Amino acid sequence: MCDTCGCSTEGGAMLRKPGESDYHVHIGDEGHSHEHGHDHGHEGHHHDHQAGRSRKIEVEQDVLLKNNLLAERNRGYFEARNILALNFLSSPGSGKTSLLEKIIPLLRLKHPVAVIEGDQQTTNDADRIHALGVPVIQINTGTGCHLDALMINRAFKELDLQNDSLLCIENVGNLVCPAMFDLGEACKVVVISVTEGDDKPLKYPNMFHEADVCVLNKTDLLDYVDFDPVQCRKNALLINHHLEWFEVSAKTGEGLELLTQWLENRMELP
Amino acid sequence: MHEMSIAISIVDAVCETARKDGALSVSRIELVIGRLAGIQVESLRFCFSAAAKGTLAEDAVLAVEEPEARGECGDCGSMFPVSFFYAECPFCRSLKIRIVSGEEFIIQSIIIEEGE
Numbered sequence: 001m002c003d004t005c006g007c008s009t010e011g012g013a014m015l016r017k018p019g020e021s022d023y024h025v026h027i028g029d030e031g032h033s034h035e036h037g038h039d040h041g042h043e044g045h046h047h048d049h050q051a052g053r054s055r056k057i058e059v060e061q062d063v064l065l066k067n068n069l070l071a072e073r074n075r076g077y078f079e080a081r082n083i084l085a086l087n088f089l090s091s092p093g094s095g096k097t098s099l100l101e102k103i104i105p106l107l108r109l110k111h112p113v114a115v116i117e118g119d120q121q122t123t124n125d126a127d128r129i130h131a132l133g134v135p136v137i138q139i140n141t142g143t144g145c146h147l148d149a150l151m152i153n154r155a156f157k158e159l160d161l162q163n164d165s166l167l168c169i170e171n172v173g174n175l176v177c178p179a180m181f182d183l184g185e186a187c188k189v190v191v192i193s194v195t196e197g198d199d200k201p202l203k204y205p206n207m208f209h210e211a212d213v214c215v216l217n218k219t220d221l222l223d224y225v226d227f228d229p230v231q232c233r234k235n236a237l238l239i240n241h242h243l244e245w246f247e248v249s250a251k252t253g254e255g256l257e258l259l260t261q262w263l264e265n266r267m268e269l270p
Numbered sequence: 271m272h273e274m275s276i277a278i279s280i281v282d283a284v285c286e287t288a289r290k291d292g293a294l295s296v297s298r299i300e301l302v303i304g305r306l307a308g309i310q311v312e313s314l315r316f317c318f319s320a321a322a323k324g325t326l327a328e329d330a331v332l333a334v335e336e337p338e339a340r341g342e343c344g345d346c347g348s349m350f351p352v353s354f355f356y357a358e359c360p361f362c363r364s365l366k367i368r369i370v371s372g373e374e375f376i377i378q379s380i381i382i383e384e385g386e
Contacts, residue, residue, distance in 0.1 A: 177272035
């Protein structure tokens with residue numbers, strides 16, 4: 001149940017804003033209804049396929065069609081307004097929010113930046129981004145394990161997005177599920193940290209296969225862990241030959257200049 | 271557990287088609303799930319039974335075809351089956367492999383039950 005308005009949205013996604021405790025918008029899963037066409041008990045109704053009663057319909061439809069169509073609408077909106085949308089993905093704790101906290105002040109020197117934060121619960125991440133003074137909205141997915149195109153569509157309408165700007169979307173910390181859901185972004189940026197294993201790209205290949213950019217974070221800890229960045233890069237490039245690779249430390253700032261430069265160049269592409 | 275939201279997408283799409291065709295119920299759903307689609311078929315079956323409860327697809331059988339994935343060598347152009355995103359060309363040993371199929375995830379067809 002929603003703790004703000006009391007309505008029943010067990011596990012449903014919700015939009016929230018930092019510093020506005022009354023603000024919340026439920027994102028419904030319209031269309032999933034459990035009405036039944038007829039009230040048939042199972043007695044005497046054996047679904048026996050008698051001639052004329054069963055019929056095959058060729059559907060040939062992508063399972064994720066609805067999400068993909070909406071993602072393309074989002075993409076069209078972003079393109080028309082020259083908004084570069086980036087989808088940041090990683091397992092929990094690899095430093096996505098810390099990375100955003102460090103690159104946003106650099107990026108906003110040239111372009112306006114807005115952020116959509118995704119987490120199951122809390123506005124903690126949105127609060128951290130809010131402190132930077134950029135527009136941010138939090139999506140709480142409830143029990144959901146990923147953001148989808150509908151959530152993004154609802155969320156960016158609540159943000160005052162400017163033309164020629166950058167939209168950073170921080171997905172739910174999860175290296176599996178978010179790989180499948182197109183949000184309408186221009187780039188998927190996968191973040192891993194040196195406190196994880198260097199075989200992560202091999203263990204979670206779908207994510208690395210889908211990504212455009214890979215950022216290895218927490219390089220300041222390399223002296224303390226058994227992590228081989230060369231091997232990790234090699235593993236990532238085996239899965240995806242077109243992956244752009246960056247090594248950074250959000251803590252010390254090392255490597256961030258190259259990453260922001262690359263993102264700025266992406267902005268300036270026609 | 272993205273299989274749950276995917277199961278809901280399948281039930282929604284199937285029920286919409288079935289309703290338009292005036293079906294009383296759906297008895298069979300044929301899916302094509304490529305080996306590299308990132309879907310755990312057993313997990314999907316489990317979620318499907320929960321997602322379909324109380325809908326036209328409640329009693330539907332899920333028939334799943336899992337075609338093998340195929341890669342194309344970027345150097346010699348040969349085509350061959352692959353089991354992973356990372357593969358070596360069996361002909362020229364190149365690692366420049368492009369995945370050409372195996373990521374598909376499609377509702378192929380459904381069988382609906384109509385009135386007498």
